[in-house]
Amino acid sequence: MDESENSSLSSDYIAWIIVANVLAKQVNMAVPSTAYNGQAPLSEAQMKRVHDYLFNRLSGGFQIAELAATLGMSRTSFFKRFGRTARVTPNQYLQILRVEKAKMLLRNEDITLIEIAFACGYADQSHLARFFKRYVRMSPGRYRSKMREDDIA
Template sequence: MDETENGNLSSDYIAWTIVANVLAKQMNMAGPSAAYNGQAPLSEAQMKRIHDYFFGRLHGGFQIAELAATLGMSRTSFFKRFGRTARVTPNQYLQILRVEKAKILLRNENLTLIEIAFACGYADQSHLARFFKRYVRMSPGRYRSKMREEDVA
């Protein structure tokens, strides 16, 4: 290093190195951030991306590794943070979205239950009915009747 007339570059370099080391130690003493160690919930923007990802896959399966990679995190970190945020597993979240779509489609009297089941990604009407009862606590047919009664009233 060249030394200048007004100062000693090597002493400036040493001073800045000491400052950098002290700051680095201070940062490490605080421990990793909650977002880095998988303890923080997912952000609204991340949940929107997840929602859009699942909504685009109502008719098929999904890969946790693929979804985690789109968010730039590991499968384990994604699974922990998703559970902390949504309070359900990714598969349960997908089923909830399917049932929510079914609830909307059940308002259309022209669609049969089998058509609605297929539109929501279910293999058949009984598959739709099983999940629908689990999440809504009534059959799709009963839900449709109830919505019809509410629309008339």
């Protein structure tokens, strides 16, 4: 190799480093630093995806790793960021969604409590009642009666 060829390679290498640095700085300026922060809360769009994912699985279980993968995150990162955003665990969030669905179904007098329990992913009526009381502070039967009274009034 002669000197002119060697200096040409060196110049190309330096040019590529400069281009790479300029691009890296532009990317960092265009993307907020929280996008890479494992402690940042989930975005509104990410929370909607989580909500939809869990709502479609009210009747069954779910895997945190699978849910995290749908957002392109590790299980640990997702769990931390979800907690920071929702202030509950993913399982507690699922229970809240189940109870909300139960509240909606309780408005229909034709659906029995056991049918509501199964439709919301609970093993039986007592399982539904236990979680319902925890989140609503009254039994499903009492809630149904109260809704009926409110509709009449």
